[in-house]
Amino acid sequence: MELPATGTAHGHVRLKDGRLARIAYAHEGDPTAAARLHVQAEAFRYLQPAARTPRLHEVIEPRAGLPGGALIVDFIEGRAPRLPDELEAMADTLACIHTLPLPAVGSPIPRQGSPFLE
Template sequence: MADLLAAIREGEALPATGTAHGHVRLKDGRLARIAYAYEDDPTAAARLHLQAEAFRHLAPAGRTPRLHEVIEPRPDCPVER
């Protein structure tokens, strides 16, 4: 996970187009989707896991990006709105 956080920090933050999540283009070409959450938000982890499950559920259809990893909400997440 530390490698992924470092890759996000070194990536290119893409212009924000909404209020639910942001994107960072990683140097290896992958796109990191960063769900926004406020510190001490008791629902953040549950929402993140629900979104991750939706990606896993839809993956066999080949219509969504592949989910590589989920990082739990944390104060040191490198992406800001």
């Protein structure tokens, strides 16, 4: 089952085992594709302790025919939130994510030094 590719950075394909292939968009020979894919994978790993994001199962490296590579993650059935009724659930999710420690220095996850100075 293929899901609509609505993103500008990746598309989604539902796999037979129920998981989701998050296929990164790139062109053949893109020298930055692997690095971008690994930053995305690291973000999934970083957010995992919050228990609010899909779990990362596998990283498929860029290759011929799949130049951006793919991440295999849990498929989570969902819908857009109903506002304003579900604002509390949204706030709870953001609070869980924001209780995580900052990514380690040297992590590939982009980090802003000071939002007031940059």
